Amino acid sequence: MAEYFAIFKNGLWNENPIFKLIIGLCPTLAVTNTVVNGFAMGLATGFVLISSEIVISLIKKFIPNDVRIPSFILIIVTFVTFTDYFLGAFFPDIADALALFIPLIVVNCLILGRQEAFASRNSTRRAIFDAVGMTVGFTWVLVLLSAIRELFGFGTLAGIDILGAGYTDMIIMILPGGAFLTLGVLVGVLNLLDRKVGSDNG
């Protein structure tokens, strides 16, 4: 059990997709201007990641090495299209807010990267723990990032007014430029924190 927990924990910090591996940045930069969008994007990506890691770890023995990447993409596309229709049918508000970023999950390198690095080499059970860990790791950074951007950009958090009517919105934080600024500072701070914790322990 400890082994599985270690795999799960990996995604939260040590190999966090966003601030350690620096992958999956396309949705990270694009949709994190409100907390609700960031959280929904994390969950949608997570669903695709978990489903495709399960399927790929199950059928890895049948996929010839030469066509493994196209095979992974086909499987990922299937789950992304499912997510797109599912959200459109049952959560139309979220589907409207995320719009074209849902189809773009296909090209999120976090998902393809985990298939290649993990699901295609490990047992299904290990793959599930990896996928869930990566999902939680991806989602918490997205939520933190969007909380910072929404707070400075709109003065709100998840739509609730925090800074009051007197606050002048910083439009830059909502625009893509704000995503780069926030992500850069955040990655810097988290890595500094990581180094400090690491040196205290060692």
Next chain:
Amino acid sequence: MAEKNNSIGRLIITLTVIGALGALFLAGVYEWTIPHILEHEARARERAIMEVLPEADYYEEVTHNDKIFYEGYDENDNFVGVAVSLRGGGYAGEIEIMIGTDPEAREIINIFILNHQETPGLGARITEEQFRENFENAPFSELEIVRRTPEEPQEIEAIAGATMSVEAVKNIVSRVGDIVSEYYGGGS
């Protein structure tokens, strides 16, 4: 990974099988979700029509030259206005707007954004009540964007950081006068 089975036939079979199973699965998903998606769209359209023709109690679909018009009537069957949905290019994609008009007064009653892909928080603010109010009682003519509180009925107040989206909405709505006047002559 099955390293030794890399013959071309094996590659083709693998991809075909995965593709076919995926397509089969998605065909099922489509059948399952599409009624819900269409229902949401129909309900959104109905809500939009009632929103842009506030005095209407019910509406009727009328087709003139392949263009669908929604004629609104009040409880005494009096004609209260006509709504039409128009599309045009926005900043990030197509914008579709339901526009309610009063052809006799040659005025726009209200608008409602049906679909758009504008930037959340910026261009997407075209859907907000505060922006849509700009179009209430706007005349059938070219509208103007201003960067201050509007004083004339044809003036639309800009949204900071969303110039392109506002421009797009203005251009789409400005077309409605000609389209409606063609079939609903009104009092002019």
